[in-house]
Amino acid sequence: MGEKSKSRGCFGWFIALIVLAAVILAVVYMVKSKMKKPDDNDDNEAGPVPGPPGAIDKKYADALKLALQFFDIQKSGKLVNNTIPWRGDSGLKDGSEANLDLSKGLYDAGDHIKFGFPMAFTATVLSWSILEYADQMDAVNLLDPAKDSLKWTTDYFVTAHPSDNVLYIQVGDPEVDHPCWERPETMKGKRPVIKIDADTPGTEVAAETAAAMASASLVFKDSDPQYSATLLKHAKQLFEFADSKRGLYSVNIPEVQKFYNSTGYGDELLWAASWLYHATEEKTYLDYVTKHGNEFARFGNPTWFSWDDKLAGTQVLLSRLLFFKKDLSGSKALASYRGTAKAVMCGLLPKSPTATGSRSNSGLVLVSDWNPLQQSVSAAFLASLFSDYMLTSRIHKISCNGKIFKATELRDFAKSQADYILGKNPMGMSFVVGYGDKYPEYIHHRGASIPADATTGCLDGFKYFNSTKPNPNIAYGALVGGPYLNETFSDSRENVRQNEPTTYNNALLVGLLSSLVTTSSALQSLK
Numbered sequence: 001m002g003e004k005s006k007s008r009g010c011f012g013w014f015i016a017l018i019v020l021a022a023v024i025l026a027v028v029y030m031v032k033s034k035m036k037k038p039d040d041n042d043d044n045e046a047g048p049v050p051g052p053p054g055a056i057d058k059k060y061a062d063a064l065k066l067a068l069q070f071f072d073i074q075k076s077g078k079l080v081n082n083t084i085p086w087r088g089d090s091g092l093k094d095g096s097e098a099n100l101d102l103s104k105g106l107y108d109a110g111d112h113i114k115f116g117f118p119m120a121f122t123a124t125v126l127s128w129s130i131l132e133y134a135d136q137m138d139a140v141n142l143l144d145p146a147k148d149s150l151k152w153t154t155d156y157f158v159t160a161h162p163s164d165n166v167l168y169i170q171v172g173d174p175e176v177d178h179p180c181w182e183r184p185e186t187m188k189g190k191r192p193v194i195k196i197d198a199d200t201p202g203t204e205v206a207a208e209t210a211a212a213m214a215s216a217s218l219v220f221k222d223s224d225p226q227y228s229a230t231l232l233k234h235a236k237q238l239f240e241f242a243d244s245k246r247g248l249y250s251v252n253i254p255e256v257q258k259f260y261n262s263t264g265y266g267d268e269l270l271w272a273a274s275w276l277y278h279a280t281e282e283k284t285y286l287d288y289v290t291k292h293g294n295e296f297a298r299f300g301n302p303t304w305f306s307w308d309d310k311l312a313g314t315q316v317l318l319s320r321l322l323f324f325k326k327d328l329s330g331s332k333a334l335a336s337y338r339g340t341a342k343a344v345m346c347g348l349l350p351k352s353p354t355a356t357g358s359r360s361n362s363g364l365v366l367v368s369d370w371n372p373l374q375q376s377v378s379a380a381f382l383a384s385l386f387s388d389y390m391l392t393s394r395i396h397k398i399s400c401n402g403k404i405f406k407a408t409e410l411r412d413f414a415k416s417q418a419d420y421i422l423g424k425n426p427m428g429m430s431f432v433v434g435y436g437d438k439y440p441e442y443i444h445h446r447g448a449s450i451p452a453d454a455t456t457g458c459l460d461g462f463k464y465f466n467s468t469k470p471n472p473n474i475a476y477g478a479l480v481g482g483p484y485l486n487e488t489f490s491d492s493r494e495n496v497r498q499n500e501p502t503t504y505n506n507a508l509l510v511g512l513l514s515s516l517v518t519t520s521s522a523l524q525s526l527k
Contacts, residue, residue, distance in 0.1 A: 053139045053518040053519070053520045054520070057518065060418065060513045060516040060517045064142055064510065064513040065477075066476050066477035067506050067510050068145050068149065068510060069477040071106065071152075071503065071506065072149070073475050074107050074503050075087070075104075076103060076114060076184065077090070077103035077104040086451075090112075090184035090187070091103050091114075094172075094193075095171065098168065100159055100160070100193075101159055102114070102159055102168060102171050105119060105153060105171070106122065106153055107184065107503075108122075108503055109501060109503070110445035110448075110501065111177050111178060111446065112177050112187055113174055113177055114172060115169075117256075117260045118502070120209040121307040121310075121504050121507075122503045123153045123154060123507075124208065124212045124275070125313075125504065125507040125508055126153075127150060128215055128313075128317075128511060129146070129381075132385060132515070132523065132526075135520050136515070136517045137514050137517075146510065147219060150219060153212075157209055158213075161209070161238060164237045165198045166196075167195060167241070168193050168195045169195060169202060169205050169253075171192075171193050172189075173189075174258070174259055179459075180458035181446055181450075181459070182446060182456050182457065183446060183447050183450050183461075184447060186455070194253060194256075196253070198245050201241075201242075201246060201249070202247065202248070202253065203243070203245070203249070203265035203268065203269065204267075204268040206238050207243075208271070210234075210239040210242060210272040210275075210276070211274075211275045213232065214275040215275045217235060218279050235275075239269075242268070269292065270314045271317075273288040274289055274314050274317050274318055275317070278317070290334065297311060299337075300339070300340055301340070301343075302344040307374075311340075313378075314337070315341035315344065316385055316386055318338070318341075319342075320389050320526075323392070341386065344382065345400075346405075348383050350363060351405075352401070352405065353403055354400055360483070360487050361487065362425055363420070364417065364425070364483070365417065366485045369484055369485075370481070371505065372482045372498070373480070373482030373483075376420070377417065377421065377505060377508040380512050381414070381515070383411070384410070384411055384414035384512060384515035385511075385515065386410055387411040388411075388515065391407050391408075391521075414512060421482070422435060422436065423435070423438070425483070426487050427483065433478040434474050434475075440480050440499055441491060442492055443478060443501060444493050444500040447473065447475075448471040449471045449473070450464045450472070451473075452472075452473065477506065479501055479505045479509050480499050481498040481500055483498070
């Protein structure tokens with residue numbers, strides 16, 4: 001009995017020591033975990049993976065339907081299955097002086113000029129939106145309208161690129177068009193064309209058009225393989241032209257400076273090469289973005305995504321390679337792109353240590369007094385994309401200078417911008433025409449402001465411009481420029497800064513709303 005009791009006592013002490021050691025180790029681990037400074041590896045914790053499209057959010061679905069309708073309002077050419085009662089055929093002779101049919105394409109804003117640079121950006125963003133969110137669009141029966149508007153635009157670009165080193169980049173003369181106030185269906189002014197070529201290069205517009213063609217080739221790869229191949233051929237030729245014949249288009253063609261002046265072409269070259277890699281998976285394009293990153297990418301310096309600056313978009317687009325292509329996970333160059341993309345995201349999160357101060361009191365991101373909502377909607381679109389990449393990759397946290405945020409907080413930010421645009425703001429106004437009870441009624445848009453049955457010339461149409469009555473035609477879905485930083489807005493036709501819609505704003509809006517219509521996993525590959 002005594003020996004057994006002694007044995008049991010020793011055994012009990014042994015168990016107690018083991019338990020004590022385990023407790024001490026657990027405490028040490030917890031202390032170290034709390035003291036450890038978060039770094040880039042802290043966002044690699046596994047989280048839930050989104051599934052197929054879930055419940056539809058009617059608010060965003062209704063807004064998306066309107067946003068896509070604006071592209072029908074902006075179409076030039078002989079309209080097919082036209083659903084806009086106050087629009088008709090226009091620009092049917094565009095390109096005739098060059099013996100080309102440039103009748104299709106989109107009028108970029110409230111005038112009747114077809115500016116190739118922003119139109120190409122519109123097409124690239126619309127392609128990106130379709131590629132990432134086709135399931136969401138299809139869930140609300142809007143995929144076909146989106147693809148139709150895209151093809152209307154890329155058809156124009158195919159014709160505008162008649163040979164390897166020639167690209168027509170503009171139809172119409174703003175100096176002739178802007179002094180007139182008339183419907184596109186009745187315009188009679190001259191419609192000259194502008195081109196770039198080997199002697200007069202325009203790297204940024206050629207590269208942006210290459211990006212548009214490459215991304216669109218992915219959209220039509222399954223539904224129309226022949227058309228897809230045609231787009232890809234043009235994209236490759238245009239990229240070679242852009243890179244081999246470098247030159248700023250707004251320097252070589254000074255007349256464009258007043259309207260779409262470019263600040264550089266490095267971002268477009270990286271953007272185009274990124275899209276060509278996604279379209280082809282040819283290593284030469286991946287090598288291009290890794291080789292020229294230090295030259296053009298401004299690593300570590302977050303930028304705003306816009307028709308002029310594609311760096312933030314490029315960084316997010318290349319980030320998806322590290323999220324989904326494990327064989328590229330060791331690429332230091334791609335890590336630099338992703339690191340800068342993360343810096344962009346950290347700048348958008350309102351509680352981040354590096355949060356941008358460029359926002360209104362109500363939280364709307366605002367950078368410029370001209371077309372203020374462009375950066376709001378583009379930032380929200382990128383945030384939603386990055387959040388979806390993270391969640392699909394089972395990465396649900398991001399570190400911003402040591403402070404941890406959830407991937408879902410990026411989506412919350414995107415929703416906050418969308419909700420503000422749709423009317424949740426101090427003005428109680430939706431900035432999407434036709435959405436909600438209160439929206440702009442005097443937008444700066446020739447076609448919307450003139451009755452469809454009116455007969456006007458160049459100048460007598462200004463009686464409608466000066467009218468105190470709301471526009472007779474509602475430009476459903478048009479996203480106007482938006483409020484100033486002090487959250488004021490003037491609904492006036494004269495107010496070009498705040499009250500003129502643009503196709504590129506709407507392309508970004510389509511992407512944003514498509515991402516919010518319902519939850520879904522991101523595609524592992526765009527190809």
